[in-house]
Amino acid sequence: MMTFNKKILICSMLSSIFMATAAQAQLYKSVGPDGKVTYSDQPPPANQKVEKKKLPDTLEGGNLPPELAIVVAKNPVTLYSANGCSPCNDGRNLLKSQGIPFNEKTVNTAADQEKMKQVSGDLQMPLLVISNVKFRGYSMDEWKDALSKAGYPATSKLPKDYRYAAAEPAAPPPPPAAPKAPDAARQAATPQPKKPDDGFKF
Numbered sequence: 001m002m003t004f005n006k007k008i009l010i011c012s013m014l015s016s017i018f019m020a021t022a023a024q025a026q027l028y029k030s031v032g033p034d035g036k037v038t039y040s041d042q043p044p045p046a047n048q049k050v051e052k053k054k055l056p057d058t059l060e061g062g063n064l065p066p067e068l069a070i071v072v073a074k075n076p077v078t079l080y081s082a083n084g085c086s087p088c089n090d091g092r093n094l095l096k097s098q099g100i101p102f103n104e105k106t107v108n109t110a111a112d113q114e115k116m117k118q119v120s121g122d123l124q125m126p127l128l129v130i131s132n133v134k135f136r137g138y139s140m141d142e143w144k145d146a147l148s149k150a151g152y153p154a155t156s157k158l159p160k161d162y163r164y165a166a167a168e169p170a171a172p173p174p175p176p177a178a179p180k181a182p183d184a185a186r187q188a189a190t191p192q193p194k195k196p197d198d199g200f201k202f
Contacts, residue, residue, distance in 0.1 A: 064101065068157050075150040077102035080116055080127035080170060087138035088126040094143060096164065099156025104167035111171035119170075 064072060079095065079102050081088035095102050107116045113123055120127050120134055128135040128143060130150050135142060148154065 063159050063162065065157050065159070068101070068153070071151040072101050075131040075152075077147075077150075077152075078129040079104045080107055080119070080125065080129070081105070081167070082107045082125050085125045090140070091126045091128060091138045091143065094140060097156070098144075098147065098152065098154060099158040100147060100152055101158070101162075101164075103165070105170040106167050107170050109169065109171065112169055115171040 077095065077100055079088075079091060081092065081104060083106070092104070105112075105116075107113055107123070107125070116123060116127065119129070120136065122136070124136040126138055128138075128146070130146055133146065135146060144154070
């Protein structure tokens, strides 16, 4: 007759065997270069290539949800606007109401206008650029449809602490010239001594 202690020992051994079998039966999911999904009991190689995309500088550190960050990296949004442009304000409000992360470029100087002409070909305001697709003038339905096709949600998914970056000029001013080195500046300010008279006159 099996004693109580033997029953405990057998149960413990069976439990260990079951746990080992379950561990060995663990499956790993991997996606090949051709997009084919495979399952294996071996983990994928550590050197498997992973593509990484960098967010635009003004969107860095925005703590975007992963699914939204993927859309932003794939189809970044840029708004070109100008002071006193009512349709520009409407377009900006639409983007913010839907929680669309975007960069804003202002067109208020001759240099800004020249830059926008290079991008758009004209100065029609506002200009919405989604990836490489351009939309001239504000049309709520057209913009919403384009954003949806680009993968953006219809309602905001931004975290509560998200802050939009300040608008920047379409043509940023050139950086200030570097100051002259002290020795060079001192040498330029010091008058050079005259050459001694050698007695010859012409």
